[in-house]
Amino acid sequence: MDKLTRGKIESLEEKILSPLAMKSKYSQGRNYPEKEHSYRSVYQRDRDRIIHSTAFRHLEYKTQVFVYHEGDYYRTRLTHTLEVAQIARTISKILCLNEDLTEAIALAHDLGHTPFGHAVEEVLNELMKEVGGFNHNVQGLRVVDFLEQRYPNFKGLNLSFETREGIIMHNPQRGKMCCDSLEFSQYAQPTLEAQVIDIADEIAYDSHDLDDGIKSGMIKEEELRKVPLWNVTYKKVKEEYSNLNKELRVCLIIRSLINFQVTNLIDSTRKNIKSLKMISVKDVRSCKKRAVAFGQTLNQLREELRGFLFKNLYSHWRVxxxxxxxxxxxxxxxxxxxxxxxxxxxxxxxxxxxxxxxxxxxxxxxxxxxxxxxxxxxxxxxxxxxxx
Incomplete structure (x- = not known):
């Protein structure tokens, strides 16, 4: 049986991936030079290092909205991370981007999160304001660059430039605000793979908060039907399956919502790439506008849905x-x-x-x-x- 070496993986990337994809062969490398692996690409090694890190294991007991002991069926940072990785890999595969880089960034994107979600991030930022503040993306970079201690020759995980860039720059607003390093501010945009993570994160976040909110009783499905994006999907499911119980119906609606958003994102991104005349990674990085984005109509529908979540879940007295x-x-x-x-x-x-x-x-x-x-x-x- 023929052996799949790193060289062959890199050759396959050249043949299969889009000219806009970040190919492992052209990585800007690591802060500490290392010998290349014989059968794993640079981004595959990044992914594996992240999975085996202490910070990744800790995600299992860090929560999103609900504290861990409120119930075993609520999402944690780990389940959220895995859902983001799944959605992001699907998008990357269809757009012929680098799935290994996409997965590495997805698995690392929440490593800097605090216990108890954004509430503790806010209080740490307040307590740290005189010494630089606190931001979970910056903290994620500290985790992989300094805090993880697993290797004798360097601190951190010594991840590639592109994975590290994706951790801190995948979100355009937070990335620009918290990045004062010339290392990452040299480009107008991160890779398309990093841009995919930003949207996959939003899709996963909204979807599982809807699911957990309904399970907790804080969100009433009847109220959700007033939200256009939910209602359109609800009617489609109702037409196809008229006698479902509530739990199964909600599962189907959320699954359909995810599929609808991913499909819209893929179609819209292809149109953006064409209209922005992108033909290379250099074009992606120098563009003033991000190519990976929803269509305008879906953006408006999503704003209404997020407004509902803010009012009915994130502002609920229990939360x-x-x-x-x-x-x-x-x-x-x-x-x-x-x-x-x-x-x-x-x-x-x-x-x-x-x-x-x-x-x-x-x-x-x-x-x-x-x-x-x-x-x-x-x-x-x-x-x-x-x-x-």
Missing amino acids: LRMSDKAKRFVKSLFYVYLNNPALFPSVFKKNVRKGKDTKRTICDYIAGMTDRYALEEYKKFFDPYEKV
Whole structure:
């Protein structure tokens, strides 16, 4: 049997992938030079390093909207990440982009997220405002560049430029705001693979928040039918399957919503590529406008859907109460460590002794916690009956 070597993989990419795809052969490489692998491309190695990282495992116990102990059927950062990767791979495959790079960025895109979702990101940003603030994309880059300790010759995972760029620049608004590095600001746009992640993230996020919101009872399906994007899909499912129970009907509607959005994105992106006259990766990177985007009509429909989610789920009193609790006890933990760095675990004590910024060290420690670990730490410090 013939062996598929790295060289053959690179040759296949040249034959199969679009001229707009980022081919592994042309990667800008790693910060620390390494010998190439015999049968894995640069992006395949990135993907594998991310999967085996500590930060990736921790995603299982970091939540999106609902705290982990609220119920086992709610999404976590890990399930969200896997859903983003699946959607993104599908889009990349159809557009003939580099699936390995797409998957690597997708699997890493949330590595910098805090426990308890965006609420804790907000409070850490407030606590860190005098020393640079906090942003989960920037933190994701810190994780893969410095905080992961798995190799003897360098800090971090030593990922390729394109994967690292995708982590911090996949979202256009957050990427430009938080990127003050010339390393990533040299291009107007990231690769198409990174652009795909931004949209796949949105599709996955909205879809599973609808699913989890309905399961939790915070979202009433009857109210959702007033939202045009949901209602159109609901009617199609109802016409095809008239006697479904609510649970199965919701599953079919959400599946159809994902399919509809992915199809629209692929068609719209192809039109954008043609109208923008893109014929190379250089064109992608120098363009003022992103090519990977929904059509205008779907964008408007999605805005209405997201408005509904904000009003009925993200602003629900139960979610706000959970967010407020998380903010208060994370802030309490932060000041406990700040006032007494001796309470740090040994690896973080070492960073403080080396003269590294104490606040940033605390921030790294808290951001890396799972929901469960953060709750346990809080109880150890503030519950007099809890063992230390």
